[in-house]
């Protein structure tokens with residue numbers, strides 16, 4: 421994403437990164453609109469080649485920055501939201517209500533009422549929710565479009581999870597709380613004839629980023645479609661029901677910090693689309709509808725956003741030790757709490773590069789360390805051009821999950837965000853202030 425021009429200036433989307441750092445201040449998250457546009461196009465072209473009705477419903481949690489979401493809205497994407505905050509965010513970013521999928525556990529009355537009022541659809545996660553949604557819709561004299569969130573069983577699929585390399589994906593995916601437990605699903609099926617205000621438009625599932633291997637996606641699509649076939653008769657009388665296989669697709673750089681095992685390459689989206697397409701087509705062979713009548717939905721988070729963002733930070737001091745050990749520390753104005761890094765990073769997948777030195781010259785070795793009173797070892801033994809105070813470093817990729825996971829340790833105000841899109845650069849989220857940090861305190 422970062423391109424150096426003939427003069428050695430590091431740019432994205434034609435905009436010089438050092439100038440962005442000077443204009444907007446650091447630390448700052450930078451998102452590339454061009455990269456997001458390209459990724460949306462890549463998902464669409466790969467999946468539309470395999471599936472007649474395809475919908476992209478990016479998951480807001482990965483990048484809940486409304487300026488970025490507004491771009492996805494402009495590009496015609498729907499939106500998966502978790503909970504009332506993200507629901508409100510999607511609406512503020514202009515997502516049409518009927519393109520919002522209200523997901524998440526323990527939905528309360530207010531989020532259900534709001535979804536019904538404005539015509540957003542609801543993904544049911546338990547029998548309690550099914551009854552509650554039905555009761556509320558009845559009091560409002562409305563019917564509501566719903567999906568059932570399934571917990572398909574991977575059976576004897578024997579690969580382990582990249583989140584926890586000692587644990588089988590089949591076991592972990594059942595253990596994780598989300599989805600309607602299979603025994604409770606039977607209760608819902610029993611209750612269904614009485615839930616007259618619910619209009620079942622399809623089925624939802626999400627396994628997550630357990631593996632990049634295509635055989636997981638083949639097994640997952642087979643398990644999802646097998647489960648869906650046992651429930652098809654509950655569907656409302658609609659021509660095009662939804663089969664949603666969630667997110668969990670690795671990005672090309674696959675540098676997400678919640679993943680322990682990142683070995684192996686991320687398959688191209690065209691391969692993922694072929695694998696999912698084939699497995700779903702054969703899984704839906706016994707459907708009373710033709711497979712092409714089903715709408716295939718995906719909810720990518722990291723797979724869409726990760727590689728489209730970076731963070732800029734400024735070198736505030738350089739320390740050197742020459743007695744007993746030879747070491748240089750580049751002290752920068754970001755922190756592990758803005759990068760979701762903790763402890764001593766023996767395998768930090770984030771890249772650190774200097775964007776303010778036009779000619780790199782010979783490289784020197786630095787421990788890049790952050791701002792708080794923690795040890796703040798962001799990147800050890802990092803080769804960078806000889807650094808001086810005010811040099812600017814880019815840290816990438818930081819496009820998914822890092823901004824919403826940033827914390828206020830040491831009462832640090834969190835970084836703002838900038839969007840570079842089609843040759844223009846704009847602030848899309850202001851920097852937090854110390855005033856903001858203490859705004860909720862009461863003495």
Ligand SMILES: Cc1ncc(COP(=O)(O)O)c(C=O)c1O
Nearest residue numbers: 479626667668669719720721722
């Ligand atoms: C329902 C749902 N869909 C999509 C996603 C996005 O997952 P990822 O960022 O791994 O693609 C999540 C993440 O937790 C999720 O819970």
